[in-house]
Amino acid sequence: MNFVSHLQHPLLSCYTAFGPSHGPSPTQITHCPYFPPVWFSSLCHQTSPWYTPEACLQMKDCWHAQVKSVCQDRASRSMGMMSKVVMLGDLYVGKTCLINRFCKNMFDRDYKATIGVDFEIEKFELSGVPYSLQIWDTAGQEKFKCIASAYYRGAQVIITVFDLADIKTLDHTRQWLEEAMKENDPGSCFVFLVGTKRDLLSSAECRKMERDAIKIANEMQAEFWSVSAKTGENVQDLFFRVAALAFEDAILKEVEGVTAPTVIGPGGLISKFFFFFFFFFFFFFLRNGQ
Numbered sequence: 289m290n291f292v293s294h295l296q297h298p299l300l301s302c303y304t305a306f307g308p309s310h311g312p313s314p315t316q317i318t319h320c321p322y323f324p325p326v327w328f329s330s331l332c333h334q335t336s337p338w339y340t341p342e343a344c345l346q347m348k349d350c351w352h353a354q355v356k357s358v359c360q361d362r363a364s365r366s367m368g369m370m371s372k373v374v375m376l377g378d379l380y381v382g383k384t385c386l387i388n389r390f391c392k393n394m395f396d397r398d399y400k401a402t403i404g405v406d407f408e409i410e411k412f413e414l415s416g417v418p419y420s421l422q423i424w425d426t427a428g429q430e431k432f433k434c435i436a437s438a439y440y441r442g443a444q445v446i447i448t449v450f451d452l453a454d455i456k457t458l459d460h461t462r463q464w465l466e467e468a469m470k471e472n473d474p475g476s477c478f479v480f481l482v483g484t485k486r487d488l489l490s491s492a493e494c495r496k497m498e499r500d501a502i503k504i505a506n507e508m509q510a511e512f513w514s515v516s517a518k519t520g521e522n523v524q525d526l527f528f529r530v531a532a533l534a535f536e537d538a539i540l541k542e543v544e545g546v547t548a549p550t551v552i553g554p555g556g557l558i559s560k561f562f563f564f565f566f567f568f569f570f571f572f573f574l575r576n577g578q
């Protein structure tokens with residue numbers, strides 16, 4: 289599991305691609321999938337850039353003042369934090385491939401539908417504070433919707449995914465978000481709208497599709513990103529942006545006393561073994577109950 293491998297190779301999860309303190313415009317983004325390593329601790333003073341200013345959740349490029357002192361305190365006590373990210377969207381849009389590109393740096397051209405849900409845990413270190421993203425991959429197939437929706441609750445970040453080459457999937461993102469928001473309080477999570485498979489479109493097609501997506505992102509109050517799991521374009525930047533926003537928000541909520549501190553330890557993380565045990569148990573009864 290990722291969690292273990294990253295503990296063994298901490299450096300693998302400790303670099304990022306923070307370049308400019310402002311968000312790059314779509315045209316500035318190159319096809320270079322991975323950038324030279326920069327220590328994640330630089331995030332203490334600077335947040336990760338957004339994709340486009342036309343649909344971004346925050347434009348400030350520095351952490352909130354309170355975050356720095358909390359980081360120092362938490363780092364000295366090695367108190368970790370974790371945020372839950374839920375990926376949803378139509379079947380075949382590329383949710384699993386996006387996660388696999390970020391967490392395993394791999395891409396599989398063969399389609400293997402996700403059955404119900406799966407998750408990956410990606411470990412970071414932000415300014416000395418151990419931090420994890422628990423990334424839930426849900427199935428887009430209708431028949432698994434009731435299983436997947438059980439995992440929407442308590443999300444700090446909701447990523448609605450669509451295929452840039454298939455306009456229908458963009459239209460469906462509103463519905464997916466509505467479903468997820470039934471399980472979460474309004475304003476309690478960051479929403480991202482992510483278009484995948486940009487490698488399949490010409491620059492002109494991509495620009496057109498992005499314009500449509502930005503309108504929907506604004507309606508949804510979501511931050512828009514355009515990525516390709518195949519080439520890796522913008523994938524790392526997307527997840528670092530997710531991590532940066534969720535991390536700062538979690539710290540601020542803790543300071544305000546909205547949430548109790550999340551301590552990562554062996555008991556604080558869901559083991560994949562127990563997850564699959566309960567998942568198949570649940571799935572078995574669901575099928576037999578029908």
Ligand SMILES: Nc1nc2c(ncn2[C@@H]2O[C@H](COP(=O)(O)OP(=O)(O)OP(=O)(O)O)[C@@H](O)[C@H]2O)c(=O)[nH]1
Pocket residue numbers: 377378379380381382383384385386396397398399400401402403426427428429484485486487488515516517518519
């Ligand atoms: N060209 C291209 N193909 C992609 C990209 N991302 C995913 N695919 C392909 O699209 C298909 C579906 O990808 P998945 O990641 O399995 O889709 P999914 O959204 O997880 O689907 P469900 O699990 O059924 O909900 C696969 O054949 C992938 O190889 C991409 O960025 N570019």
Ligand SMILES: [Mg+2]
Pocket residue numbers: 383384385400401402425426427428
């Ligand atoms: Mg999948």
